[in-house]
Amino acid sequence: MTNILARLGEQQGQTPVNQPRNPEMRQDRALERFQKFSHPKFLGRPNPEVGERWLDTMINIFAVLNYTEDRQVNFVVFQFEGPSRTWWNVIRAKWEREGTAWTWLNFVQEFNEKYLPPIVQEKREDDFIKLRQETLSVSEYETQFTKLSKFAPKLIVTEQRRIRRFVQGLNVEIQEALAAAQINTFTEVLEKA
Known part of the structure; x- marks a missing residue:
């Protein structure tokens, strides 16, 4: 019964009465839900088709999960490895320096500039x-x-x-x-x- 209430509350964005209200716990559960999808890691290879397909996959996953924009950005960059992780570290530092909002639109613009050449x-x-x-x-x-x-x-x-x-x-x-x-x-x- 507790699990059912927890799932219902999670779907409605609420915490059941007998469940912990710890934001980190909700973040962990959100990450677990995200990881249940068969989403590929992104290495940052210079192939526009691969980057475009990967981003489309992430967009479809987030459409189902209905996460906030900053959570989408945090979780999508969790999928970066190798050169894409290095690229993201540079972008993250730039965003912090310039005070750029962690929105999905800003992320997609940066991603497209890098992985879908003009x-x-x-x-x-x-x-x-x-x-x-x-x-x-x-x-x-x-x-x-x-x-x-x-x-x-x-x-x-x-x-x-x-x-x-x-x-x-x-x-x-x-x-x-x-x-x-x-x-x-x-x-x-x-x-x-």
């Missing part, structure tokens, strides 16, 4: 700009759109711009069917498409 990021941005549905299903097109959109955030700053760009890449028949529809969210455009 030429690769520019290529991904071009791929996003040129993306069209053509022979893809709407679901496959949406997957590619979402994956590549992170390389062109300025093009989808608002929900309406994101919707417009998505619709522009759809096949003409679908665009015409959506023309008269009242669409306010990206979820609505996906459902109607």
Whole structure:
């Protein structure tokens, strides 16, 4: 019964009455939950595809765990070994010196600068700009759109711009069917498409 209450409280971010309220204990349990996933270590090899896949894996894990941003950063760097650990030590010192917030966005920007060189990021941005549905299903097109959109955030700053760009890449028949529809969210455009 105690274990069930502890799990329920952990899921709701609460500590059961008969459980210790020690923050370090909660941190340890959070780390244990994180480690239960089959997440790879990151060595920092100069292969953009490897870095991109690794980061996507971490993003998916954190989507499930719903951790705070600083905890995500702390746990993700726990996966660094070798050259990536050395790189992170330099970044951590820079953040401390400059007072940079430990946010996921700041981490991803630093990671991408190091492991996805500008030429690769520019290529991904071009791929996003040129993306069209053509022979893809709407679901496959949406997957590619979402994956590549992170390389062109300025093009989808608002929900309406994101919707417009998505619709522009759809096949003409679908665009015409959506023309008269009242669409306010990206979820609505996906459902109607």
